[in-house]
Amino acid sequence: MTLPSSPFISRILGCGSYLPERLVTNQELAETVDTSDEWIVERSGIRQRHMAAEGENTSDLATAAARKAMAHAGVTADDLDLIIVATTTPDSTFPATATKVQAALGVSRGAAFDVQAVCSGFVYALATADNFLRAGQHKTALVIGAETFTRILDWEDRGTCVLFGDGAGAVILSAEPKASGSPSVSESYQQRGILSSHLHADGRGHDLLYVDGGPSSTGTVGKVRMQGREVFRHAVTNLAGVVKEALDANGLQASDLDWIVPHQANKRILDGTARKLKIAPEKVVVTVERHANTSAASVPLALDEAVRDGRIQPGHLVLMEAMGGGLTWGACLVRW
Incomplete structure (x- = not known):
């Protein structure tokens, strides 16, 4: 938080x-x-x-x-x-x-x-x-x-x-x-910035997505191993949960969001999370078809594209969310 x-x-x-x-x-x-x-x-x-x-x-x-x-x-x-x-x-x-x-x-x-x-x-x-x-x-x-x-x-x-x-x-x-003054005076300006962040991890999900190497365990770099079906199931549940957590913390509804910038793991995960939250697909920034899953780079890559092409504008409510190996997941709510 x-x-x-x-x-x-x-x-x-x-x-x-x-x-x-x-x-x-x-x-x-x-x-x-x-x-x-x-x-x-x-x-x-x-x-x-x-x-x-x-x-x-x-x-x-x-x-x-x-x-x-x-x-x-x-x-x-x-x-x-x-x-x-x-x-x-x-x-x-x-x-x-x-x-x-x-x-x-x-x-x-x-x-x-x-x-x-x-x-x-x-x-x-x-x-x-x-x-x-x-x-x-x-x-x-x-x-x-x-x-x-x-x-x-x-x-x-x-x-x-x-x-x-x-x-x-x-x-x-x-x-x-932080801006001072009553909420009725330039409220959007007062609120601009990172409103809240929400981070989670559950190490019991280690074997769902990991690399089978490391300096301490094997002395090698290792390769990615993944149980795709289980990762998909956890992703939709955890991401929908952390998005709701961010909205609740700020007294907002999903309909208040202008944009969701999600981790670009898989189009089916993006679609499933949006459906679970009842968020219109046109509010979700999607780059996975052109970038694939770039891990930690995927959210800022998608964010930059949406800013550069003019979709994200000053005052917009933007929610970034991601889930990865660990398992780890989190969300960050910003008024642009």
Whole structure:
């Protein structure tokens, strides 16, 4: 949850994204994987994905998205004092990918660290940055979701390898004093910013979605393993629950939302969650058919697209939500 007693509110000043140049269609995958375009589209809604080039690391994608977000927000490296990178695919076991981004951007002050909550990572990172800013510990934060997820896929497992892609998205947050005055005076301005965040985890779901490797357990990177049916069931239930939690915390109804920006895991999950919440499909930002599941990058990638094409406007109520391995899930409600 956020800090309701804080004199500050976190405002999103700008956003940016980056997709690797290489585009891989379902037809191209079918040349090497036992699958077809029809099979993939029917089960996931995915038609293509981007893949990082050889030598292109997660920090490269993250830095590119960060530069675009900084330009959009009108901030420089001298303004940043907090960098959080959400990623499941860091450049190295250590140091944090965020420190590489920090150096690449020319930032030499403040804090930089990674957050690992898989597909929920960006929501977790956004909530973390929000609380730092509300507490007055930092002024301007760069929050990034970045993945080279295709590097940890088993290309002989058609149930998982066709679902994922690479990319990065970023936002700039600023701690600003809360507006004063009566609610009747410029109410939308007073409310603009991150209204609340809601994070959950249940480690009993570990075996539903995980990587079968790690420095401590096997000394290897490992590959993604997933029980798709069970993940689908948990996703629709947990995501609908956390969206309702966010709405209830702010005294709102689903009909009050202008946009939902969900984790782009699977079109069927997006549709199922919207139906459960009775939210009109046209209010859901969907990019999964072009980006596939980019894990921690999917929410900021979709957010940036909806901001850039003009769908999301100042004053709109925007709810971001995601679920990932762990199991982890969460939501963040923003008045843009």
